[in-house]
Amino acid sequence: MRVFNVLSRAVVSSIQTIQSYTLLSVRAVANIFSRPVYWREIVLQMDRIGVGSLTIVALTGFFTGAVMAIQSEGALRRYGAVGMTGQLVALTVIRELGPVLSALMLAGRIGAGIASELGSMVVSEQINAMRALGTDPIRRLVTPRILAMVLMLPVLTIVCDAIGMVGGWIIAVYKLLISSNQYWSDALNALQFSDLVGTLVKPVVFGFIIAMTGCYVGLSTTGGTEGVGRSTTRAVVSASIMVIVADFFLNNLLIYFAPLMNR
Amino acid sequence: MIEFRAVDKSFNDETVLRQVSFRIRPGETKIIVGASGSGKSTILKLILGLIRPESGQILIEGRDITALGEEEMVSVRRQIGMVFQEGALFDSLSVRENVGYRFFEEGTMEEAEIEQEVLRLLGFVGLAEAIDKMPAELSGGMKRRVGIARALAGSPRVVLYDEPTAGLDPITKRTIVELMIKLRDLEGVTSVFVTHDLQAATTIASEFATVDGEGRVRFSREKAPRRLLNINFILLENGRICFEGNHQQLMDCEIPYVRRFVD
Ligand SMILES: Nc1ncnc2c1ncn2[C@@H]1O[C@H](COP(=O)(O)OP(=O)(O)O)[C@@H](O)[C@H]1O
Ligand SMILES: [Mg+2]
Numbered sequence: 001m002r003v004f005n006v007l008s009r010a011v012v013s014s015i016q017t018i019q020s021y022t023l024l025s026v027r028a029v030a031n032i033f034s035r036p037v038y039w040r041e042i043v044l045q046m047d048r049i050g051v052g053s054l055t056i057v058a059l060t061g062f063f064t065g066a067v068m069a070i071q072s073e074g075a076l077r078r079y080g081a082v083g084m085t086g087q088l089v090a091l092t093v094i095r096e097l098g099p100v101l102s103a104l105m106l107a108g109r110i111g112a113g114i115a116s117e118l119g120s121m122v123v124s125e126q127i128n129a130m131r132a133l134g135t136d137p138i139r140r141l142v143t144p145r146i147l148a149m150v151l152m153l154p155v156l157t158i159v160c161d162a163i164g165m166v167g168g169w170i171i172a173v174y175k176l177l178i179s180s181n182q183y184w185s186d187a188l189n190a191l192q193f194s195d196l197v198g199t200l201v202k203p204v205v206f207g208f209i210i211a212m213t214g215c216y217v218g219l220s221t222t223g224g225t226e227g228v229g230r231s232t233t234r235a236v237v238s239a240s241i242m243v244i245v246a247d248f249f250l251n252n253l254l255i256y257f258a259p260l261m262n263r
Numbered sequence: 264m265i266e267f268r269a270v271d272k273s274f275n276d277e278t279v280l281r282q283v284s285f286r287i288r289p290g291e292t293k294i295i296v297g298a299s300g301s302g303k304s305t306i307l308k309l310i311l312g313l314i315r316p317e318s319g320q321i322l323i324e325g326r327d328i329t330a331l332g333e334e335e336m337v338s339v340r341r342q343i344g345m346v347f348q349e350g351a352l353f354d355s356l357s358v359r360e361n362v363g364y365r366f367f368e369e370g371t372m373e374e375a376e377i378e379q380e381v382l383r384l385l386g387f388v389g390l391a392e393a394i395d396k397m398p399a400e401l402s403g404g405m406k407r408r409v410g411i412a413r414a415l416a417g418s419p420r421v422v423l424y425d426e427p428t429a430g431l432d433p434i435t436k437r438t439i440v441e442l443m444i445k446l447r448d449l450e451g452v453t454s455v456f457v458t459h460d461l462q463a464a465t466t467i468a469s470e471f472a473t474v475d476g477e478g479r480v481r482f483s484r485e486k487a488p489r490r491l492l493n494i495n496f497i498l499l500e501n502g503r504i505c506f507e508g509n510h511q512q513l514m515d516c517e518i519p520y521v522r523r524f525v526d
Contacts, residue, residue: 125351132345134337
């Protein structure tokens with residue numbers, strides 16, 4: 001009986017969580033289409049997310065591309081296909097690693113930042129003060145963060161992809177002694193339209209997940225300053241896991257629709 | 264007028280307020296005292312509609328607010344100023360933007376007009392020189408005073424104070440109590456003062472402010488307490504009202520819990 005009680009409580013509370021997460025998402029998105037829209041806040045957040053994350057995303061991209069090129073040597077040499085390094089780097093970085101690693105880096109940097117910022121606003125009653133002064137905190141705080149994230153993560157992912165290709169190119173030319181020309185033409189030939197769609201659609205979804213999770217976890221903070229720390233960790237862990245799970249489903253969808261897109 | 268009718272409120276199965284009923288007349292000062300966790304802040308949050316009761320009615324100007332949505336609450340909240348525990352200033356905004364928050368949000372006033380009004384409000388709490396500071400640069404007492412200035416923006420007819428003197432030195436405490444007396448006696452503001460600081464409560468219940476011939480504000484002790492008839496106490500014990508009456512009645516009350524609290 002006790003086990004049943006514990007289980008049913010867990011089920012009820014996770015259903016409630018999903019329900020309020022969805023409700024918050026719906027309200028945050030609906031606010032985009034009605035006034036007032038906090039443009040200044042949106043631009044501020046875009047600057048913070050976009051410009052602020054450029055370095056870490058670039059570094060991540062560069063070394064991932066380089067590592068893929070180094071790893072490709074061992075794998076491809078067996079088939080005498082070292083010349084195809086460009087293709088391997090392009091497919092792994094642009095299809096998978098660029099979007100996912102950029103998202104994971106931002107889940108750490110931005111997801112945590114949002115959760116701790118909103119969390120401390122909750123525990124210091126700034127959220128209540130905002131409502132008391134007639135502002136909808138979802139409109140002022142959540143919507144701009146989601147919009148900024150959904151707009152900036154694709155841009156950052158493209159940067160990550162591009163620099164990743166450059167990282168691979170440096171290894172290909174100086175270590176694997178492939179000609180520049182071969183590397184780039186091979187890479188470009190390997191890419192299909194669906195890969196470009198994927199590298200843009202994924203970060204839109206991931207960006208939404210990261211910002212939404214940061215906001216949701218931040219706004220549901222309880223238990224004072226200590227609670228803010230807990231929320232920050234929880235936001236990063238949940239967002240990262242959700243990104244990876246979403247990636248799995250997006251890949252399936254993209255593979256399903258690829259034949260339609262690549263005609 | 265504010266009226267509670269048999270209000271029950273609980274958080275996660277824990278009952279915080281039980282069958283709370285009281286009235287606050289226009290111009291009245293209601294002092295709500297009680298130990299920590301007795302539900303004082305909860306009453307203020309209910310008045311502002313920040314949380315909803317499980318049962319009972321809360322009437323503001325004759326209108327039951329328990330059924331109102333967040334948008335409809337905006338007009339109710341416009342008439343109420345709230346001074347939060349610790350001030351709850353917006354960390355990311357300057358003192359100017361904090362105090363003028365309501366005006367900036369409503370967007371109906373000119374920039375210069377707002378500036379003038381913010382300076383007037385800051386002058387009232389004696390902090391005009393802090394206008395360009397950020398909240399992090401202010402002392403605890405200054406934060407409370409800025410919080411009071413922000414609550415007074417838009418000239419609300421009701422001001423709610425949540426432990427405005429808690430944790431302050433005696434001199435700063437006195438400054439804040441004098442501000443509250445001035446608002447009550449010179450501006451005719453209805454106030455709800457939540458505190459466990461019985462000394463501050465006693466000062467408010469026994470002193471009044473007048474303006475002398477030279478326009479200076481004087482504070483005096485009332486000997487024949489006719490002027491102070493409009494000041495009433497509520498004592499909360501674990502979410503239940505255990506005493507209601509004026510200062511003299513509080514001092515004379517024989518209920519053991521009241522005696523323990525007062526002595
Ligand atoms: N948002 C909340 N969630 C859960 N419990 C709460 C919440 N707000 C207040 N409580 C609980 O309600 C009780 C009364 O709180 P409060 O009204 O803040 O007391 P007071 O202001 O008199 O110190 C406390 O036991 C507190 O733990
Ligand atoms: Mg309190």
